[in-house]
Amino acid sequence: MTEHAMRFPAEWEPQSAILIAWPTEDTDWAPRLGEVEDTYIALVAAITRFQPVVICVPDEDIQSYAYVRLASNRIDMARVRFVEAAYDDTWLRDSGPISLRRDDGGFLLNDFRFTGWGGKFDASRDDLLVGHLHGAGVFTDESQRREIDFALEGGAIETDGAGTLLTTWRCLHERHPDTSREDLTAKLSGWLAQSRVLWLDHGYLEGDDTDAHIDTLARFAPDDAIVFQACDDASDPHYAELQTMADEIAALRTRDGAPYRLFPLPWAQPILDDGRRLAASYANYLILNNAVLMPAYGDRADDAAAAVLAQAYPGREIVQVPCRPLIWQNGSLHCITMQLPEGLLAR
Secondary structure, rough: OOOOOOOOOOOOEEEEEEEEEEOOOOOOOHHHHHHEEEEEEEEHHHHHOOOOOOEEEOOHHHHHHHHHHOOOOOOHHEEEEEEEEOOOOOOHOOOOOOOOEEEOOOEEEEEEOHHHHHHOOOOHHHHHHHHHHHHHOOOOOOEEEEEEEEEEEEHHHOOOOOEEEEEHHHHHHHHHOOOOOOHHHHHHHHHHHHOOOEEOOOOOOOOOOOOHHHHEEEEEEEEOEEEEOOOOOOOOHHHHHHHHHHHHHHHOOOOOOEOOEEEEOOOOOOOOOOOOOOOOOOOEEEEEEEEEEEEEEEOOOOOHHHHHHHOOOOOOEEEEEEOOOHHHOOOOOOOHHHEEEEEEEOO
16 A cells, blocks of 8 residues: 555535435334434434435335435435445444545555444344445545554544544553553554544543443534533433533543533433433534534523524534434444545535
8 A cells, every 4th residue: 555644634624425224124223213213314314404415225126215314304305315235233433434535636545343332133144234335335445444453432532623633541451451442542542643632531421332432422613622521410320421422521631732622411301211220421512514413312402502603613503403313322423423524525
């Protein structure tokens, strides 16, 4: 492979499209498929207001069905592209490509191992997804795929686009218990073209089986800012941990040695399903060209979270997408999507 200087773009940089996978009866969504399809329709409707969407489907029948469902909701189908691919489930943030931009205008698609969050679920087909999409011509001819025999999910990492990575020790240590923080820092920096890695040692959400993915807890925003999930309810079991995480974030410094601008997100009231607490994080939002899609949970804090995101991402429209059905399966809006940087999608 020819050596090129690489850069890991921030999510708020220009995008070609958003990649998702349609939920089916062969995924874990089957018991509540109707509700989840409604969320996906709302998601596609929101995305296509701003840019294209690429939808993975397992076969022609599901493609035809999804097309009818979307078209009947007056979605701009000129901005929808389908691609056939086998998958176990629809969490493309973790099974999709982690894309670096090369200095010659091409891309390097990092294809890390996807192990179903440390072997919790079968992920054999998901682990082949990037290779399948690359072979199917979804990406431009100027893209190269690099297989990396190392478990890493896209939801476990955040970049500011300028060489700083943010992640959690809980997740990476669980995936690689015999690897030191120093070695993990070196590996991540090398593979992802980062000059430094910032680690959070605290933060978790009940109902999250990713072992504290960063995209449920804290996110970079433009101009040296961090948006994070706060908890102001002292009676909540998350309170002490998220307060400690907030202190950790406040102690982080930019490359220039200044504190980050901080945007704490409000805390939704507990959402239970048969007594099980679900992980309703507002930090699991998706950035688009000219917009931010945020998960809405039918909670009084939804509008307050939208106001915080409007401050953190000025000039972008904040669009609420109903995501209560998603957290039943322990993820939310960002988890089911993967952005494709501008120029990566084949025409």
